[in-house]
Every structure is written in C-alpha cells, then in structure tokens.
Amino acid sequence: MAVRVAVAGASGYAGGEVLRLLLSHPGVEIGALTGNSNAGQLLGSLQPHLVPLAGRTLEATTPEVLAGQGRPHDVVFLALPHGQSAAVAAQLGEDVLVVDMGADHRLKDAADWDRFYGAPHAGTWPYGLPELPGGRAALAGAKRIAVPGCFPTAVSLALFPAYQAGLAEPEAVIVAATGTSGAGKALKPHLLGSEVMGTVTPYGVGGVHRHTPEMVQNLSPLAGQRVSVSFTANLVPMPRGILANCSAKALPGVTAEALRAAYEKAYADEPFVRLLPEGQWPTTQSVYGSNAVHLQVVHDPSAQRIIAISAIDNLTKGTAGGAVQSMNIALGLPEELGLSTIGVAP
Numbered sequence: 384m385a386v387r388v389a390v391a392g393a394s395g396y397a398g399g400e401v402l403r404l405l406l407s408h409p410g411v412e413i414g415a416l417t418g419n420s421n422a423g424q425l426l427g428s429l430q431p432h433l434v435p436l437a438g439r440t441l442e443a444t445t446p447e448v449l450a451g452q453g454r455p456h457d458v459v460f461l462a463l464p465h466g467q468s469a470a471v472a473a474q475l476g477e478d479v480l481v482v483d484m485g486a487d488h489r490l491k492d493a494a495d496w497d498r499f500y501g502a503p504h505a506g507t508w509p510y511g512l513p514e515l516p517g518g519r520a521a522l523a524g525a526k527r528i529a530v531p532g533c534f535p536t537a538v539s540l541a542l543f544p545a546y547q548a549g550l551a552e553p554e555a556v557i558v559a560a561t562g563t564s565g566a567g568k569a570l571k572p573h574l575l576g577s578e579v580m581g582t583v584t585p586y587g588v589g590g591v592h593r594h595t596p597e598m599v600q601n602l603s604p605l606a607g608q609r610v611s612v613s614f615t616a617n618l619v620p621m622p623r624g625i626l627a628n629c630s631a632k633a634l635p636g637v638t639a640e641a642l643r644a645a646y647e648k649a650y651a652d653e654p655f656v657r658l659l660p661e662g663q664w665p666t667t668q669s670v671y672g673s674n675a676v677h678l679q680v681v682h683d684p685s686a687q688r689i690i691a692i693s694a695i696d697n698l699t700k701g702t703a704g705g706a707v708q709s710m711n712i713a714l715g716l717p718e719e720l721g722l723s724t725i726g727v728a729p
C-alpha cells in the first residue's frame with residue numbers, strides 16, 4: 384500500500400524539489416500540498432515543471448490539513464522557513480513521520496542554536512545524513528527527521544573519512560560555491576539577476592555562517608575532539624549546485640595512499656557517494672538534479688594538507704533528495720527508491 388505524504392511549503396524551492404522526486408517514487412501517494420501567501424493558488428502556476436500536479440490547489444498550512452482530514456498522511460515534509468517547523472510539527476501526531484527540511488531540529492547545542500538562529504531551541508531530531516557513521520541506525524523507524532543543511536551535507540561527506548581514519552588535525556578550512564536557489568524563492572534584492580549575474584560574491588565570512596556549528600557537530604565526534612571550522616560561502620551565478628573545497632592539516636606520516644584507502648573504504652558501499660577516479664575533479668554540472676555526491680581527495684605534501692572536494696545539487700542531495708533518502712530508511716523501504724545518481728548535462 385502506498386505511503387500517503389503531505390508537503391508543507393509546496394510553493395517554495397525545497398517543496399518543489401521534494402515533489403519532483405516524490406512523483407517518481409513508486410511507493411508514494413501525494414496528499415495535501417500547502418503554502419502560505421500562495422494558499423489558494425494552483426500549483427501549476429507556481430511550479431509549472433510539476434506537470435502531474437498542475438491542477439492541485441495549495442491549501443493553508445494548518446495542523447488539520449497536514450493531518451489529512453479523513454485521509455491521514457503517513458509522512459509530512461516541512462519545507463518552511465527556519466523557525467516555522469517546530470510549532471507545526473508539535474501539532475502533528477506522534478505516529479506521523481515528520482521530515483523537516485529546515486534547520487529547527489538539526490543542532491544539539493541550544494547555545495549554538497541561540498547564537499546562530501536567535502530563537503528558543505526546539506530540540507534535536509535524528510539527523511538525515513545516512514552516510515555518517517551510525518546515520519542509518521539513527522533513522523531506522525524514526526518518526527521525526529531533521530534534514531541537514533546543504534553545505535553541511537557537502538562538507539561532512541568530504542571530510543568525515545579523514546577524521547574517522549585519524550588522518551587529519553582538528554581544524555578545517557572550507558571555501559564553497561553555491562547556486563542561488565539555496566537562498567529560497569522569496570524576493571531578496573541581493574538575488575536579483577542584475578546583482579548575481581557575472582559576479583561571484585562571498586558571504587557568511589568569519590565564522591558567522593549558520594551552517595558552521597552543524598559542520599562542527601558532524602565532524603567532532605569522528606575526530607574525538609572539537610574540530611574548528613573556518614567556512615566561507617560564495618554565491619555564484621547558477622541556479623543549483625554546491626562545490627565545497629575542504630582542507631585540513633594532515634597528521635604527521637599521512638601518505639597519499641593511506642588517504643585514498645580511507646576514502647575508498649568509507650564509500651565502498653554507498654549508493655549515492657562516488658569517489659571519482661584519481662585525477663578527475665567533481666563539478667556541479669555532473670550532479671545537477673541527481674542525488675549523487677561526487678568527491679575527490681588528495682594529499683598536498685608541500686603544505687601537508689588534505690584537500691577534499693565535493694559536489695552536490697543543493698536542492699537534491701542537499702535537501703529534498705536527502706529528505707526522501709531518510710524517509711525511505713525510516714519507513715524500511717529500499718533507500719534508493721525515487722532517487723537517481725544520473726545528472727543532467729550539459
């Protein structure tokens with residue numbers, strides 16, 4: 384029997400992407416679709432690429448609509464702005480699987496939450512990054528899932544094997560490029576075409592980007608001590624994609640062979656992570672619209688640093704694909720259902 388799902392925030396980028404994936408998922412029936420300012424609008428006017436759902440009308444985001452009103456939903460995806468998910472989720476039954484694509488339940492440390500998001504902490508949910516050690520066990524049977532931020536997905540997958548294998552110092556420097564869809568669909572002057580086209584703009588520089596504590600949270604347990612993370616994001620003129628250039632000081636005695644072996648071991652059986660052949664570098668285009676993570680790692684002997692570079696689609700593996708992958712695990716479905724590693728190129 385199909386799993387019945389609702390999507391809150393269906394007019395936005397993350398909501399649209401999760402619907403694109405769910406339309407190809409053989410085990411899912413799409414129930415209520417909700418919005419905020421666009422409630423009452425036809426989805427076809429807002430997300431014209433979702434042709435099979437073009438005739439659906441967006442409903443208001445209320446607990447009654449999300450519960451299913453006589454036809455209960457088994458799963459509710461929340462693709463809402465930060466700070467909006469917790470109140471909505473609190474009104475949904477404990478038997479419903481709630482998958483939150485926002486940040487409300489990602490961080491364990493309430494002080495970090497307060498510092499970077501500036502609101503009361505709503506508590507921590509199982510974290511939707513199955514590839515991390517223990518990740519799948521944390522998700523199996525879960526009724527609440529916090530989907531990671533897009534940069535923490537790209538960065539954690541690029542660096543965790545180096546920490547797990549004890550090859551890196553507990554300091555990482557990350558410079559990442561992102562497409563504009565990461566900022567959502569709401570109108571913002573700095574995202575106007577005339578501001579973005581033909582230029583690359585750094586932002587969140589100097590330890591202030593809200594994804595920094597999430598990266599620290601993911602990497603530190605593997606290092607056995609706090610990993611300090613220096614993270615700089617760059618907005619580039621493309622709609623989708625993240626390229627994360629990650630580097631950490633290599634511990635004495637680390638060799639290129641040992642480094643490669645650690646990554647091969649970590650990702651040998653991962654369906655969505657592709658460690659590229661030596662000499663080949665990840666590109667955002669290769670993962671466009673796919674749930675794949677492309678990854679390369681090298682040892683720079685002159686600087687004694689480990690360089691790991693990952694590419695993801697921020698909307699797919701970085702949000703909606705990670706959400707569907709985590710849902711599959713929580714429900715005991717095959718993990719790859721509804722997801723693809725095949726990109727769109729050129």
Ligand SMILES: NC(=O)C1=CN([C@@H]2O[C@H](COP(=O)(O)OP(=O)(O)OC[C@H]3O[C@@H](n4cnc5c(N)ncnc54)[C@H](OP(=O)(O)O)[C@@H]3O)[C@@H](O)[C@H]2O)C=CC1
Binds near residue numbers: 422467484
């Ligand atoms: N874009 C990305 O790459 C990623 C996004 N995320 C997270 O996913 C979530 C959604 O982001 P994104 O889709 O990009 O954002 P958008 O701005 O594109 O969409 C936001 C959605 O939330 C709805 N909404 C806005 N305010 C409220 C409210 N007060 N109550 C209920 N619904 C509301 C909007 O409805 P309406 O349009 O009808 O007003 C819209 O459907 C965010 O938490 C974001 O951080 C996570 C990882 C990556």
Ligand SMILES: CC(=O)N[C@@H](CCC(=O)OP(=O)(O)O)C(=O)O
Binds near residue numbers: 531532533565587697
């Ligand atoms: C271009 C851009 O602004 N990107 C967003 C990333 C959004 C995201 O993926 O994560 P959240 O769910 O935490 O918002 C940023 O840097 O904050």
